[in-house]
Amino acid sequence: MLLLKAWLLCILLIGLSSMGYCSLKLDINGREREHIKNKIDLGELADTDFCDLLNKAVMFYKVQRAGRLPDDDIPWRGNSALQDSSPGSHPDENGDGDLSKGYFDAGDHVKFGFPMAGSMTMLGWGYLQNKDAIEKCGASKIYLEDLKWGWDWLMAAHISPNEFCGQVGNAEADHAYWGPPELMTMPRPTMVIDENNPGTELALEASSALAICSMIMEDIDPTYASNCLQHSKDLNIFGDTYRGIYSNSITDAQNFYKSFSGYNDELVWGNIWLYKATQDKSYLDKAVNYYSEYDVGKMAQQDSHDWDLKAPGAALLLSQILPGNQTYINDIEGFLNWWLPGGGVPYTPGGLAWIRMWAPARYAATTSFLMSVYGGEKYTTFTVKQISYILGNNPNQQSFVVGIGPNHPINPHHRASHHSLTNNIMSPVNNTYLHLGALVGGPGQDDSYKDDRTDYVKNEVACDYQAGFVASLAYLASQQ
Numbered sequence: 001m002l003l004l005k006a007w008l009l010c011i012l013l014i015g016l017s018s019m020g021y022c023s024l025k026l027d028i029n030g031r032e033r034e035h036i037k038n039k040i041d042l043g044e045l046a047d048t049d050f051c052d053l054l055n056k057a058v059m060f061y062k063v064q065r066a067g068r069l070p071d072d073d074i075p076w077r078g079n080s081a082l083q084d085s086s087p088g089s090h091p092d093e094n095g096d097g098d099l100s101k102g103y104f105d106a107g108d109h110v111k112f113g114f115p116m117a118g119s120m121t122m123l124g125w126g127y128l129q130n131k132d133a134i135e136k137c138g139a140s141k142i143y144l145e146d147l148k149w150g151w152d153w154l155m156a157a158h159i160s161p162n163e164f165c166g167q168v169g170n171a172e173a174d175h176a177y178w179g180p181p182e183l184m185t186m187p188r189p190t191m192v193i194d195e196n197n198p199g200t201e202l203a204l205e206a207s208s209a210l211a212i213c214s215m216i217m218e219d220i221d222p223t224y225a226s227n228c229l230q231h232s233k234d235l236n237i238f239g240d241t242y243r244g245i246y247s248n249s250i251t252d253a254q255n256f257y258k259s260f261s262g263y264n265d266e267l268v269w270g271n272i273w274l275y276k277a278t279q280d281k282s283y284l285d286k287a288v289n290y291y292s293e294y295d296v297g298k299m300a301q302q303d304s305h306d307w308d309l310k311a312p313g314a315a316l317l318l319s320q321i322l323p324g325n326q327t328y329i330n331d332i333e334g335f336l337n338w339w340l341p342g343g344g345v346p347y348t349p350g351g352l353a354w355i356r357m358w359a360p361a362r363y364a365a366t367t368s369f370l371m372s373v374y375g376g377e378k379y380t381t382f383t384v385k386q387i388s389y390i391l392g393n394n395p396n397q398q399s400f401v402v403g404i405g406p407n408h409p410i411n412p413h414h415r416a417s418h419h420s421l422t423n424n425i426m427s428p429v430n431n432t433y434l435h436l437g438a439l440v441g442g443p444g445q446d447d448s449y450k451d452d453r454t455d456y457v458k459n460e461v462a463c464d465y466q467a468g469f470v471a472s473l474a475y476l477a478s479q480q
Contacts (some may be wrong), residue, residue, distance in 0.1 A: 051137035056437030102153030106462035124212035126471025133478035199246025203239030204270030297331035361442030366468025
């Protein structure tokens with residue numbers, strides 16, 4: 001009867017406001033809460049086809065795939081890294097290693113486990129948040145394929161309860177090669193975290209991604225979802241029990257993805273996602289206790305949510321799970337307000353929130369997604385303006401998405417699409433193939449930008465850059 005009354009209230013309110021729609025959500029005690037959500041003002045993006053953009057952007061991950069490819073959706077990509085495998089494993093019936101799948105990190109061919117797991121977490125969060133819009137746009141199939149290609153690798157990499165393969169490929173050797181992945185021949189060692197060589201943030205991030213997997217796949221493939229959840233739980237125990245900074249164990253990652261923030265934020269983050277997946281309050285209790293014990297709210301301030309730091313997202317999720325708790329509200333709004341104009345983060349003259357020189361567009365895109373999740377015009381306006389800038393609505397009319405918008409990049413720092421057959425970054429002059437929909441690093445603080453493949457700071461593309469961008473596009477698609 002209560003549920004019926006709530007829906008009748010929704011219907012009444014919809015009738016009173018043609019601008020809104022009504023949804024029912026449950027608080028942690030199972031009580032219905034009615035939310036009236038109004039469409040946001042898309043401003044100069046009102047005529048943008050976000051469904052088309054979303055469908056192009058999710059194809060990014062197909063370009064980044066390693067392993068034996070099941071289709072020719074990207075005709076210029078072929079099988080690669082087929083021998084990637086965990087220690088002591090045996091090839092499958094095709095002769096492929098158990099770690100042959102997964103994603104090449106960026107413009108290179110290393111499989112860095114920490115940012116790969118973080119990318120799958122953000123991409124999965126974007127799906128959970130905007131599932132209806134993704135379905136409306138006809139993007140569900142490819143979006144779920146992208147996620148599953150990553151989830152399969154994360155589970156394959158978890159070779160025993162207390163062992164996880166955190167990297168495949170020697171980074172220096174890989175970066176010395178400039179050619180397509182189909183032609184690489186260098187040895188690709190596999191690096192493992194275990195009880196004696198722990199990696200708490202890596203284990204907890206993989207756990208987070210797989211907890212989200214269990215939530216998304218529960219109604220699609222319950223057996224697969226259950227497998228994801230069991231790996232998630234085991235990885236949570238492993239990461240929490242055997243604590244250590246992952247890049248101290250996988251030292252090859254230190255020059256590329258060193259864990260600067262440590263693992264306290266992932267201890268909170270991982271337990272939040274397992275709570276959301278299981279509704280087991282013991283995970284929420286651990287998240288709340290760790291959040292307080294390690295002052296994670298302070299970690300969230302004047303920084304970015306990214307592959308390394310999950311404190312802002314943790315504060316946001318706790319503010320939703322425990323509504324009205326002023327600590328979490330203050331922490332997430334403190335983070336978000338700092339990113340707003342005049343809040344503290346630097347801005348380019350043209351209007352991009354520019355936190356640091358290395359790929360600033362990815363930080364702005366990911367923060368745009370967090371703004372959309374928290375909601376409210378004050379914050380969603382940021383989402384619109386930042387994605388607008390990225391798509392080319394800026395003083396230089398410079399798009400930062402390959403093949404999209406005015407004056408778009410065509411030469412991202414990306415070996416596969418450049419497709420040099422002479423191990424030469426300068427030949428051919430232009431990339432052979434278009435990595436359509438890929439977000440490049442972004443401009444200098446003065447809005448300056450050059451479509452220069454050799455400038456990897458401004459022009460590389462990466463799985464973690466793309467995840468927040470895709471999630472933001474899915475949100476904007478939901479507003480049309």
